Structure formats: structure tokens, C-alpha cells
Amino acid sequence: MIEVRKLHKTYFIGKIKVPALRGVSFSVKDGEFLAIMGPSGSGKSTLMHLMGCLDYPTEGEYWIDGKEISSISDDRLAEIRNQKIGFVFQQFNLLSRTTILQNVEIPLIYRGVSLRKRRQLAREALEKVGLGHRLTHKPNEISGGQKQRVAIARALVNNPAIILADEPTGNLDSKTGKEILEIFTDLNRQGHTIVLVTHEKEIAEYSRRVIELRDGIILKDEVIV
Numbered sequence: 001m002i003e004v005r006k007l008h009k010t011y012f013i014g015k016i017k018v019p020a021l022r023g024v025s026f027s028v029k030d031g032e033f034l035a036i037m038g039p040s041g042s043g044k045s046t047l048m049h050l051m052g053c054l055d056y057p058t059e060g061e062y063w064i065d066g067k068e069i070s071s072i073s074d075d076r077l078a079e080i081r082n083q084k085i086g087f088v089f090q091q092f093n094l095l096s097r098t099t100i101l102q103n104v105e106i107p108l109i110y111r112g113v114s115l116r117k118r119r120q121l122a123r124e125a126l127e128k129v130g131l132g133h134r135l136t137h138k139p140n141e142i143s144g145g146q147k148q149r150v151a152i153a154r155a156l157v158n159n160p161a162i163i164l165a166d167e168p169t170g171n172l173d174s175k176t177g178k179e180i181l182e183i184f185t186d187l188n189r190q191g192h193t194i195v196l197v198t199h200e201k202e203i204a205e206y207s208r209r210v211i212e213l214r215d216g217i218i219l220k221d222e223v224i225v
Helices: 043-051 074-084 102-111 113-129 144-156 174-190
Strands: 002-013 015-028 034-036 059-064 085-089 162-166 196-198 209-214 217-223
Touching: 002 043, 015 043, 015 059, 015 209, 034 043, 043 113, 074 085, 085 144, 102 113, 102 144, 113 144, 113 162, 144 162, 144 174, 144 217, 162 174, 174 196
Parallel strands: 034 196, 034 209, 085 162, 162 196
Antiparallel strands: 002 015, 002 059, 209 217
């Protein structure tokens, strides 16, 4: 599913080099539930951006579904991002003036899916996260936990190869956060590949495998029994 080979990412502040990733290598199999954890500044957010095709590495290779994408054009990168990857962020990133159903339809609009078909797929995705009864509500009419469920439905609607979740419970109370993590667990049981980024050990423990980053290198890569 995913192959990361000797991935480096270096930022420049003026003439000063700031290495964020230093030769990271690992693979993710189809159907895995992987957590990437580490403290602030460990490189996990940088790695998330590279895996999500939101940025290019300085060195190394990134393969997804058998395609090497670390040096392709911006247009092709955007196409792969839309087709292969579903994103769930800490900030829900919902459009406030549109309904929940319309928010979930957005990735399908970019793919040119017909109105009838995208309405059907969006409804199915919302039903999958328990919000089939809230289709016409707007984001300001639902709770934080429900907003994150909408974001998960939006990530699912294209049937992506991988779901990337960046601190998905960061803006939620502990009870609601647990409910969201249980949704990810259920989705993984259904066969979805999930990579979750967090700085909290108790959240990482919902996954089946944990990669721990520190100063841009992998300190630990272990399977949770």
C-alpha cells in the first residue's frame, strides 16, 4: 500500500538548514491501522504532509499503490491526493454555509461525479458514521464530535486507499474523542487503511502498530498485540 524509502525533508530559515525528517523508511500494508507519535518537533506533521501528497520530500521516495510520487507534477499530485487519500484534521475544516451533505460531497465535485451519484455516496458515508439523520443540518447546528464525524464521512466518500488522521481528537473532550477513535477502529475492521498522527500514547494505543518519531528519525516501530 505505502512505501517510504529514506525520506528526508529539510526546511530553510534564511540560510539555516532545519532538518525535519532524516532518512525515514517504513511500509504500510493494506488494511493496517498505524499510529505515528512523537512530541512537538519530532517530524510527525511533516511526515503526514508528505504522506498526504501535500508537500515534496527533499530526498527519498514515497510510493502509494505502486506509484512513486515524490517527484511528479503538482497537477498529478493533486489528482492522486483526491483519488487515493482521505484527510481528517484536528480543525474540522467544514464549510459553514453549506449543509452536512454538501460538505461531504466536496471531494466528489472535484472528481466530476454527477449530482445524483454524489448525493447517494455522501448519504452512504454519513450513514456509516451515524449521521444519516442530519443531512440538512449546517455545521453550526451540530456538536464538535458530530463535526468530526462529518469530516470522517468526507474522508471516506471517495473510497480512498488510505485515511490520514492528524490529531483528530485534539479539539474534543475525552468522551467524544473516545467515540471518534472507536469509529476509526470500526472502519479499520471493515478493511480501511488508517494512519493516525498523535502525541498521546493512549490515543496511539487504539492502533495496531506504533511508529515513534524523535528529531526526525524513527526510534521505535512496534506491533501492538
